[in-house]
Amino acid sequence: MKILITGGAGYIGSVLTPILLAAGYEVTVVDSFIFRQNSLAECCHYDTFEVVRGDCRDQALIKDLLKDADAIIPLAALVGAPLCARDQVGTQTINQDAVEMICRLASPQQRILMPVTNSGYGIGEAGKFCTEESPLRPISLYGVTKVAAEKAVLERENSITFRLATVFGMAPRMRTDLLVNDFVYRAFYDRAVVIFEGHFKRNYIHIRDVAKVFLHGLENFEAMKGKAYNVGLEDANLSKLELCAKIKEHLPNFVYLEAPIGEDPDKRDYIVSNQRILSTGFTPDWSLDRGIKELIKGYTILRNSIYSNV
Incomplete structure (x- = not known):
């Protein structure tokens, strides 16, 4: 099967692409490489891998690349409230x-x-x-554009969408701004964090389980098509305070405080059932604990010290 991935050099794509190639799929990635990342370098030895430097909004380019594709995985997106707020036009045109x-x-x-x-x-x-x-009921521009894009995808029927929980874990194209990744980084290096509205709850999923669910969807497509699927850990509907307590189990010197004033610009607050995806036979491999241990190892390697002498 030949797969076209837009944005395949990003956080999810940098994990998913080599896994698909190792599983025997032919993969073509189109990416703008705006972050100057080399996250797909390990894929270049595959004869079944092709890479195109381009824009997912380029109709002529996408039309040409679609000719050979059996399946399309649109990963290209501007993600996160700060980035979406800075580039609202890009958010609309790329995400939707x-x-x-x-x-x-x-x-x-x-x-x-x-x-x-x-x-x-x-x-x-x-x-x-x-x-x-x-x-x-999305409350951010990111959420609004993703909901609209999902509607278009599901209306064509021969499709699956995965409503991902907040993703965590190490990747070749790393993101330290995601909540678990961010809090573990702060716990590891700063040993402290101040939390706003710590009772807000979210669900979580490891990035390798995200890659696994795409493989699961490809292998079980006929039985799963036409539906949306929540993808998260059933035992990880946690508030920010509960997440910090979990991180402290691994980094005992971590101190976290809830601010008595102020608010989080991200107002998401919900708990999620993942029973539909579990009923298809999918099971996550990565617990939150295992992911925190992985991040600690990763942050022993990575350090955001571009302007530091240490």
Whole structure:
């Protein structure tokens, strides 16, 4: 099977692409490489790997690349509230418009497997799990564009969407701004963090389990198509304070305090049920504890010290 991945050099793509290649898939990645990353260097020895430097919004380019694709995985996106706020036009055109374009250009036979976000649930009801049938009430531009893109993808039927929990874990194209990754980094280097609105809850999933769920979707596509699937850890619907307590189990010198004033600009607060994806036979491999241990090893290697003498 030939797979086209947009944004395949990013955080998720840098883990997913080599896993797909190792599993025997032919993979073409189109990426703008705006972060000047070399995250796909290890893939270049595969004869079944092709890479194109380009923009996912380039209709002529995407139309040409789609000719040989059996399945499309649109990963290209501007992610995170700060980045989306800085580039609202890019957020709209990359996160939504480019995906809608793929839906128009792809044939009915071509499969689309797309990651979206469970942040589309916005603010959930206290004590009530969000399922795939729960109303979508995104409260950020990122969430709004992802919900709209998901609607376009699911309307074509020969598609699957994965509503990912907050992703964590090490990757060749690392992101330290994601909540677990960020808190572990602060615990490891700063040994302290101040939390705003620590009762806000989220669900979490390791990046290698994200790659695993794409493989699962490809292998079980006919049985799964036409639906959205929450993808997270059933035992990791945690508040920010609960997350910090978990990190402290691994880094005992970590001190965390909840600010008595101030607020978090990210107002997401919900708990999520992942029973639909589990009912298909998918099981995550990575617990939160295992991921924290991995991040500690990773941050022993990585240090954001570009302007430091240490």
